[in-house]
Amino acid sequence: MTGLSSLKNIFLPEALWDDVKSHCRRKLAGEYLPGETRVKRAYGMLAGTLDGDAAHVLKIFYFKKNARMHEPLKSYMDDVMNRYAVASKTPLSQRGWITDPEELRECYEICDRDDLLAIGTYHMHIVPWDHDRLRDTPTKLDMILAKNSNLFSFIISLVDPSRPIIRAFYEGIREKEVPIIIS
Amino acid sequence: MARVIIPFPYRKYTDNEREIVIDAPDLEGTMKRLVQMHEGLNVLFEQPKLLSIFVNGRLVKVQQKDWSQISLKQDDEISLIIPIAGG
Numbered sequence: 001m002t003g004l005s006s007l008k009n010i011f012l013p014e015a016l017w018d019d020v021k022s023h024c025r026r027k028l029a030g031e032y033l034p035g036e037t038r039v040k041r042a043y044g045m046l047a048g049t050l051d052g053d054a055a056h057v058l059k060i061f062y063f064k065k066n067a068r069m070h071e072p073l074k075s076y077m078d079d080v081m082n083r084y085a086v087a088s089k090t091p092l093s094q095r096g097w098i099t100d101p102e103e104l105r106e107c108y109e110i111c112d113r114d115d116l117l118a119i120g121t122y123h124m125h126i127v128p129w130d131h132d133r134l135r136d137t138p139t140k141l142d143m144i145l146a147k148n149s150n151l152f153s154f155i156i157s158l159v160d161p162s163r164p165i166i167r168a169f170y171e172g173i174r175e176k177e178v179p180i181i182i183s
Numbered sequence: 184m185a186r187v188i189i190p191f192p193y194r195k196y197t198d199n200e201r202e203i204v205i206d207a208p209d210l211e212g213t214m215k216r217l218v219q220m221h222e223g224l225n226v227l228f229e230q231p232k233l234l235s236i237f238v239n240g241r242l243v244k245v246q247q248k249d250w251s252q253i254s255l256k257q258d259d260e261i262s263l264i265i266p267i268a269g270g
Contacts, residue, residue, distance in 0.1 A: 043269060072232040073266060085270065098268040101235035102242065105264050108190045112201060118191045123269035141270035148226050149267060150192035 004119065004152060008053040010168050010180045012046070016060055017182050020044065021164050023062050024124045024156055037066040043097040043123050045107060046154060047116040055119050061107045065100035073098050084141040088127065096145075097123060120152025120168065128159045136165045138172040146172030154180075185213055185259040189224075193263075196223030210236070210243065210253035213261065227263055237262040 020042075027042040045061040067073045081092040088095070099121075111118055123142075125135035136157035138146070146153045146169075153172035157165040170176035187203045189196075197203060203220065207213040218224050227234055236243045239260055243253060255261075 045267075067266060076230065076232045077268065080268075081270075096268060096270055099266040101237075101264045101266055104266060105235075105237055105240075105262050108262075108264075111191060112188075121267050121269060139270055145268040145270060148229075150195060151267065153269065 004050075004055065004117075004150065005170055005176070006053060007050075007055055007170070007178050010055045010057065010119065010152070010178055012057045012166070012180050012182050014182055016046075016057055017166065019060055020046075020122060020156065020166070023060075024158055024164070025161060028124075028126065028158060028161065033064065036064040039066055039094070039097075041066070041097055041123065042156075043099070043121065045121050046119045046152075047107075047111050048119055049115070050117060055117075057119060059114070059116055061110075063097075063099055063103055063107075065103050066097045067100045068096055068098055070100075080144060081141070084139075084144050086129070086139060086141070096141075118151060120154050122154035122156055122166070124156040124158045126158045133159065134165065135159050136167050137174055138169050143172040143174075152178070184257055185255045185261055187213065187217055188260060188262045190262075190264060193224060193227065193265075196226070197221045207255065209251050209255055210238070210261070211250035213255060214250060227265060230265075233265050235264040235266070237264065 024042040028040055032038050043063045046057045048056045048058040068077055077096050077098055081096055085092055134157050138153050138155055149171055152168045152170055154168050168178050168180050184204050184206050205213045205216045207216050
């Protein structure tokens with residue numbers, strides 16, 4: 001059985017972590033690439049290989065398109081957001097990211113071609129909450145969206161952009177955190 | 184015989200098989216046979232709004248009730264994609 005649920009460590013090369021941080025900061029600054037959805041959120045995938053109970057990240061996929069406003073995905077996301085999202089100054093209709101199916105299919109194709117496994121996706125939290133100043137853990141909404149994904153949710157806290165934090169949670173479940181070793 | 188490509192996150196339901204070969208005349212028959220062979224893949228169909236099906240790289244834009252209208256040929260490649268979402 002292939003599965004990531006029994007991992008004990010995730011190794012992330014420092015250069016790739018720098019790339020992820022650059023992606024997040026660029027989107028946060030409102031700088032967009034051609035064809036990229038113009039929202040100040042970064043969403044991407046970490047892919048790599050397994051070695052026993054460790055995963056080694058070898059490649060980052062930077063998703064360009066947010067299908068959040070495209071039916072039928074929009075109505076699915078609207079429903080989940082209305083039920084589980086914590087109120088914020090950003091309207092629910094403008095929150096959340098769902099991958100474009102074509103972009104994800106191409107990502108999986110490249111993984112198969114290059115013998116890489118999808119380890120998980122990342123997104124960033126930028127607004128501190130009164131009861132959660134760092135925002136470096138998944139929300140209930142994150143967990144609902146990651147249910148049955150068989151992937152890790154990587155949460156990147158950019159509450160303090162000068163001190164980003166990355167943590168990994170299998171299917172967005174707080175109790176299923178796996179340490180990330182930046183090497 | 185169509186080839187159904189299983190995305191990595193769902194290969195735990197196919198004993199790590201990437202590709203399942205199925206002999207059925209249309210998309211409906213192929214999907215039925217697929218979940219008969221690998222029951223765990225029913226998870227792909229739990230949220231019908233989320234499932235995207237590609238035949239030879241082209242998105243199939245028909246509802247599930249009309250899958251029988253999608254005929255399949257020898258060596259057609261079917262990809263099943265469930266988008267990934269974050270808050």
